[in-house]
Amino acid sequence: MKTIEEINQKIRDGDAVVVTASEMTRIVQENGAEEAAKEVDVVTTGTFGAMCSSGAFFNFGHSDPPIKMSHTYLNGVEAYSGLAAVDAYLGATQPHRNPDIGLDYGGAHLLEDLVRGKEIELVAEAYGTDCYPRTEVHTFISLESLNQAIMVNPRNCYQNYAAATNSTEETIYTYLGTLLPQMGNVGYSSAGELSPLLNDPYFQTIGVGTRIFLCGSQGYILGEGTQHATDGERENGVPVGSAGTLMLQGDLKKMDAKFLRGATMPKYGPTLYVGAGIPIPILNEEIAQRTGISDQDIHCNIYDYGVPRRSRPAVMETNYQELRSGKIEINGREVQTSPLSSLKKALEVAQELKSWIEKGNFFLTNPVQNIPNKGCTVKPLQIRRPSILVKDLKIKPVITARAEDDISGVARKMVDDNINHVPVVDHAGRLMGIVTSWDIAHAVAQDSKKLTEVMTKKVIVAMEDEPVELIARRIDKHEISGVPIVNRENRVRGMITAEDISRLICSQNNKEGDSQ
Amino acid sequence: MKAWLNFSPSIVSKTVISDLIKHYDVSFNILRADITPKGGKMLIDISGSEAEKGIQYLEKEGIQLNPIKKVVKKDEEKCMDCGECVSLCPVEAITIDEEWTVHLDDQKCIGCGFCTSSCPTKAIKIAD
Ligand code: SF4
Numbered sequence: 001m002k003t004i005e006e007i008n009q010k011i012r013d014g015d016a017v018v019v020t021a022s023e024m025t026r027i028v029q030e031n032g033a034e035e036a037a038k039e040v041d042v043v044t045t046g047t048f049g050a051m052c053s054s055g056a057f058f059n060f061g062h063s064d065p066p067i068k069m070s071h072t073y074l075n076g077v078e079a080y081s082g083l084a085a086v087d088a089y090l091g092a093t094q095p096h097r098n099p100d101i102g103l104d105y106g107g108a109h110l111l112e113d114l115v116r117g118k119e120i121e122l123v124a125e126a127y128g129t130d131c132y133p134r135t136e137v138h139t140f141i142s143l144e145s146l147n148q149a150i151m152v153n154p155r156n157c158y159q160n161y162a163a164a165t166n167s168t169e170e171t172i173y174t175y176l177g178t179l180l181p182q183m184g185n186v187g188y189s190s191a192g193e194l195s196p197l198l199n200d201p202y203f204q205t206i207g208v209g210t211r212i213f214l215c216g217s218q219g220y221i222l223g224e225g226t227q228h229a230t231d232g233e234r235e236n237g238v239p240v241g242s243a244g245t246l247m248l249q250g251d252l253k254k255m256d257a258k259f260l261r262g263a264t265m266p267k268y269g270p271t272l273y274v275g276a277g278i279p280i281p282i283l284n285e286e287i288a289q290r291t292g293i294s295d296q297d298i299h300c301n302i303y304d305y306g307v308p309r310r311s312r313p314a315v316m317e318t319n320y321q322e323l324r325s326g327k328i329e330i331n332g333r334e335v336q337t338s339p340l341s342s343l344k345k346a347l348e349v350a351q352e353l354k355s356w357i358e359k360g361n362f363f364l365t366n367p368v369q370n371i372p373n374k375g376c377t378v379k380p381l382q383i384r385r386p387s388i389l390v391k392d393l394k395i396k397p398v399i400t401a402r403a404e405d406d407i408s409g410v411a412r413k414m415v416d417d418n419i420n421h422v423p424v425v426d427h428a429g430r431l432m433g434i435v436t437s438w439d440i441a442h443a444v445a446q447d448s449k450k451l452t453e454v455m456t457k458k459v460i461v462a463m464e465d466e467p468v469e470l471i472a473r474r475i476d477k478h479e480i481s482g483v484p485i486v487n488r489e490n491r492v493r494g495m496i497t498a499e500d501i502s503r504l505i506c507s508q509n510n511k512e513g514d515s516q
Numbered sequence: 517m518k519a520w521l522n523f524s525p526s527i528v529s530k531t532v533i534s535d536l537i538k539h540y541d542v543s544f545n546i547l548r549a550d551i552t553p554k555g556g557k558m559l560i561d562i563s564g565s566e567a568e569k570g571i572q573y574l575e576k577e578g579i580q581l582n583p584i585k586k587v588v589k590k591d592e593e594k595c596m597d598c599g600e601c602v603s604l605c606p607v608e609a610i611t612i613d614e615e616w617t618v619h620l621d622d623q624k625c626i627g628c629g630f631c632t633s634s635c636p637t638k639a640i641k642i643a644d
């Protein structure tokens with residue numbers, strides 16, 4: 001059993017044994033976890049993949065006269081500036097504001113240009129206040145001129161991830177790359193046995209405040225990332241799906257463009273390739289065992305991205321050894337695989353971090369707090385469109401009959417106005433019952449004269465302030481073709497029929513189609 | 517050798533290709549074809565002991581032959597070895613080596629352009 005303090009002392013003395021996660025896998029295979037735990041002090045992990053949920057906070061400094069920026073554009077890419085006066089957050093996937101450039105240059109490209117030391121055009125607009133009178137800014141900035149440029153990535157380092165294929169007849173363009181028709185290829189994105197959170201699947205050492213390698217600089221883990229999930233299916237202790245995530249922070253000013261690249265997934269959009277590496281202190285045998293995980297032991301599912309729904313059908317299960325071999329058999333046919341995240345760079349990250357520790361330039365940290373390893377699930381977004389109420393409908397003026405009206409008169413009304421239902425009301429217009437053409441025919445056949453004898457007294461109604469969906473369900477449930485609409489005083493205001501409702505649904509769908 | 521064969525309309529209806537294979541010791545692979553009654557082009561890979569003679573025969577029959585030289589170029593600075601392009605190449609001209617470096621073999625490449633349009637950093641360019 002070791003402690004972080006002991007390992008740090010070894011690092012200080014230049015005695016720490018540091019290996020990459022791939023090397024550790026071989027060591028555990030050959031010598032067993034017990035030996036490995038004694039022998040090895042730190043395992044370095046690494047990943048270099050497209051991490052869309054990335055970005056950076058900037059502070060531009062105050063101009064004279066000062067401005068309170070409300071719209072901010074960096075090389076034409078909008079940053080969110082609803083934060084005080086001269087702060088902004090630029091997201092990696094934000095496309096260029098000029099639609100002709102659009103996806104070809106976005107937030108991710110801007111971040112890379114900044115790190116490369118390039119000059120960046122800053123355009124800002126403001127509404128002007130007494131204390132911030134300036135309403136526009138057009139100037140140039142660079143990474144150096146910014147007061148702060150702090151990378152904060154809300155969701156990085158997915159523990160594992162799905163692999164993708166496409167069963168349709170057409171090529172599709174996804175965040176897992178270009179997918180050929182008829183399951184012609186497979187895209188996957190995890191760095192497998194090198195990947196940080198697959199080497200510490202229960203967050204035993206990785207926690208809030210953990211010092212990490214982030215794009216060539218020393219960064220920190222702020223905590224679990226958005227969509228952090230812990231309770232999904234596991235095999236060999238590691239999740240088979242996306243599962244855990246991390247929120248990361250680092251200083252853009254210290255980063256190296258070698259480990260941070262702006263990219264565009266064709267017809268999908270900009271994304272940032274982030275190089276992240278996390279050191280795992282080998283405190284005991286169990287941790288050693290977990291870092292010994294191999295590509296073969298890490299499973300994932302290949303999903304059909306040809307189905308554009310939240311739950312896509314799984315085509316088959318595979319593991320990273322198969323995926324990394326470059327070819328995989330789907331339905332008896334061999335297809336090629338694309339890694340999407342650079343395994344070469346992932347290894348470079350792990351090696352770089354290893355050399356920092358060996359040289360005594362990087363020390364390990366105790367977590368300030370643990371990251372949850374159970375009880376976290378991701379809820380889907382429920383789409384609730386605002387309900388349309390009965391009173392919002394355009395309703396034709398209603399034709400009613402009085403209780404004392406004679407039947408032949410009512411029959412004539414029905415024929416003349418081509419209607420099938422007539423609500424029966426009292427002198428104040430209050431609903432008493434309803435007659436249908438069938439009731440009338442029945443009455444004529446039986447020679448009855450009084451409306452009140454043939455009408456249905458227990459009337460199913462729609463209240464004015466009920467949502468239309470509810471009425472649709474009611475009409476359906478009672479197998480009727482329409483119901484009278486009444487107000488709170490039970491006065492009849494109109495009729496609503498199944499036909500009115502289906503017309504409403506059609507027009508709504510058309511409207512939605514237009515806005516897509 | 518890889519080459520584009522350009523057919524004029526008068527040749528499309530003739531059995532030039534099958535005659536070539538019948539009469540010469542060549543192995544012949546059609547990589548791409550785009551032939552209409554108005555003529556067309558076909559990308560072929562031709563090899564074998566009588567490849568030269570075969571080519572002469574094709575030219576004699578009126579097929580214009582344009583050998584392919586370098587068609588794609590990968591900018592090693594821009595390439596980040598992500599491997600996205602690998603599975604898209606129909607002729608396996610793009611491979612990943614032991615160290616996970618991505619290589620493009622322009623001898624094998626047929627210039628289809630799949631990799632150029634899919635590369636996230638636009639590292640591959642077609643150069644005719
Ligand atoms: S897709 Fe582009 S960046 Fe990725 S390996 Fe191919 S050439 Fe390199």
Ligand code: SF4
Nearest residue numbers: 605625626628629631
């Ligand atoms: S252009 Fe086509 S054939 Fe050539 S390397 Fe790219 S994908 Fe392969």
